[in-house]
Amino acid sequence: MEEDDLKYDELNLAEAKAIQNELRERTRIEPLQNEITTIAGADISLNRFSEVIFAGIVMLRYSDMQPIAYSMVESRTSFPYVPGFLAFREVPALVQALEQMSVKPDVIMVDGHGIAHPRRMGIAAHFGALTGMATMGCAKNILFGKWQEPGIQKGEFSPIMTKEEIIGYAFRSKLKTNPVFVSPGNKLSLQNSLDIMQRCSGSYRLPEPTRRAHDFVNLFRTGKLESGYHELNPTLLF
DNA sequence: GCGACAG
């Protein structure tokens, strides 16, 4: 009855790679269709050495970056962290978190890469292919591709390149701090990912959706937030 | 063959 959940734990890397190649056919890197009203940050949190994973999606109002809802899920993973295969460890829980949201965000910003990946299938692309949502990735470290240090001013950026194409950008989200790495995942373009990153940059290195998701999911992991879908500040809703 | 390597 309740056996529709993703199960990646038993896969070996060859099988995982085959799945990435299949899912890549479902991704679309193209200009966003609709206007953005809400954006969400997606992140996970774990206790050291534990297979229990806490996943969270926090939805914010795009106009002022105020959190308006969040979805928290507690699950398990045995798939290890392997660079290039992060999605197989974290995506199942994120899918659960998304499924229980009665209102879906227009765009989801995932903590990790989009197409800036050896097979163009970073966790944001994988999540987008699976759910059909518009997604983009924002990572704190590079995984794949060549890049040059962008200018020191906030908002400056430089491309992440493969031998022949741009797959994302190193973006200076804060003065005198290391850049973050952004790339589209699904249903939005390279330019869209750059514009959205710009709009989501506040006073911290991490963009608001990702930063909020990280904060919320840690509160959840430490027992200060309940699981499930919750809306907040109903009075401030647009 | 060697080094790099999201969270």
Place this chain on the structure above:
DNA sequence: ATCTTGTCGC
């Protein structure tokens, strides 16, 4: 990712 105090720099 997570465990943690102080500390260096702006």
